[in-house]
Amino acid sequence: MDQTDPITRILREGIQIGVFPGAVLFVRHKGKIRVHQAIGLTASRPDSPSVQVDTIYDLASLTKPLATASSILLLVQEGRLSLTQTLARLLEETKGSPLGQVSLKDLLSHQSGLPAWRPFYQSFPPTFSAESESRQKRIQTVLDRILQESLDHSSSSISVYSDLGYLVLGFVVERVTGQSLGDFCQERIFHPVEANPLAFGIPNVIGGSSDHIAPTEEDPWRGRLLQGEVHDENAAVFGGMAGHAGLFGTAQAVGHVTKAWVDSYAGNASIFGQDLVRQFVKAQPQSSWGLGWDTPSQSSSSGQWFSPESFGHLGFTGTSIWIDPVRELEVIFLSNRVHPTRENQAIKTFRPKLHDAIIQECLKPVRY
Numbered sequence: 001m002d003q004t005d006p007i008t009r010i011l012r013e014g015i016q017i018g019v020f021p022g023a024v025l026f027v028r029h030k031g032k033i034r035v036h037q038a039i040g041l042t043a044s045r046p047d048s049p050s051v052q053v054d055t056i057y058d059l060a061s062l063t064k065p066l067a068t069a070s071s072i073l074l075l076v077q078e079g080r081l082s083l084t085q086t087l088a089r090l091l092e093e094t095k096g097s098p099l100g101q102v103s104l105k106d107l108l109s110h111q112s113g114l115p116a117w118r119p120f121y122q123s124f125p126p127t128f129s130a131e132s133e134s135r136q137k138r139i140q141t142v143l144d145r146i147l148q149e150s151l152d153h154s155s156s157s158i159s160v161y162s163d164l165g166y167l168v169l170g171f172v173v174e175r176v177t178g179q180s181l182g183d184f185c186q187e188r189i190f191h192p193v194e195a196n197p198l199a200f201g202i203p204n205v206i207g208g209s210s211d212h213i214a215p216t217e218e219d220p221w222r223g224r225l226l227q228g229e230v231h232d233e234n235a236a237v238f239g240g241m242a243g244h245a246g247l248f249g250t251a252q253a254v255g256h257v258t259k260a261w262v263d264s265y266a267g268n269a270s271i272f273g274q275d276l277v278r279q280f281v282k283a284q285p286q287s288s289w290g291l292g293w294d295t296p297s298q299s300s301s302s303g304q305w306f307s308p309e310s311f312g313h314l315g316f317t318g319t320s321i322w323i324d325p326v327r328e329l330e331v332i333f334l335s336n337r338v339h340p341t342r343e344n345q346a347i348k349t350f351r352p353k354l355h356d357a358i359i360q361e362c363l364k365p366v367r368y
Helices: 006-016 060-077 104-108 132-147 163-177 181-190 202-206 233-237 251-265 274-280 347-362
Strands: 022-029 032-040 198-200 247-249 311-315 319-324 329-335
Touching (some): 006 022, 006 032, 060 163, 060 181, 060 247, 060 251, 060 319, 163 181, 181 198, 181 251
Antiparallel strands (some): 198 247
16 A cells, blocks of 8 residues: 555554554455555564564454354354353353343343453463363353352443453353364354464464564563463463453454455355344444444444444454445454553554544545
8 A cells, every 4th residue: 555645644653653563454345455554563672573464463352253252153043052042051050140040142242240350360370271171170260250240230221341241151152062162263163264364372373483473561460571372361361262352363364254244244155144143243222232243332443434334343452343334344453552561542542543544545435
């Protein structure tokens, strides 16, 4: 792309004012890639490697729609789950508890009443193992802690964004399938749509090398700079694989999964069924949240031009997806804004400016 175009200028401005050290932007319109651009450095040191279009980022909460919600959708599609099923029918441990009466739909739309977050990781040493037995013990410990949470019943009519709810959904996928969340996603989602590299954990993505990974934060809990290790501490407890966070990948790999959602929405061939996709991306009553996806609301990170039918998600590390199915537009933005510290909040004002520029540069804006 021309170095003087508005999109590049905004990306460069993001680097200059310290929003992030570098980033990758992927824009597809009506099936054609319009932008696939890398900019800046992978880290804050001036001698850091330049970002490439195949630089791998910690996707953080993009895990929720790309892995967990996509998995639940497939299992519903196959009749192995129902959105109205309660947890008591799926997780034996929840029987007799308030959480046992919560449905999958409530969890997907952040209407379960569970709180947003708890520092479960503080009960574990900062060294962790992905070995099956150790991981299962940690899952059981955290599930027991979640069962002790009081549910906010006022959340039944509003959405309270909850990592805990997606932790539980990840446990559901594993219990129902008898596979790890990562194995199920690779077998049923990522491999079929040729989304590579996209996986839980760096060894699964690039065979153990971290040369092409953007680092995240100097983590006080683990006492080191994280590069190729999941940034989210609670996901780290489970060996980097959890329902709310843990995916690593490139922008183009993410685009292979978003394309499956866009194709399905339009009624084209896809691994996902159209009716369910349209249900998942539609905002629930009195909420901007659909099932696994957010939708535009006032002061949305998608800016002012995306249609009301749009859906997307943000990742804490500095990543985002916004999809406008009316325009057949996909915008995937990957950065490591938490490097070197998560205290940097400048991305909040950057995101809408970027999305407005993309619409204005690539498409003729239409206000909805």
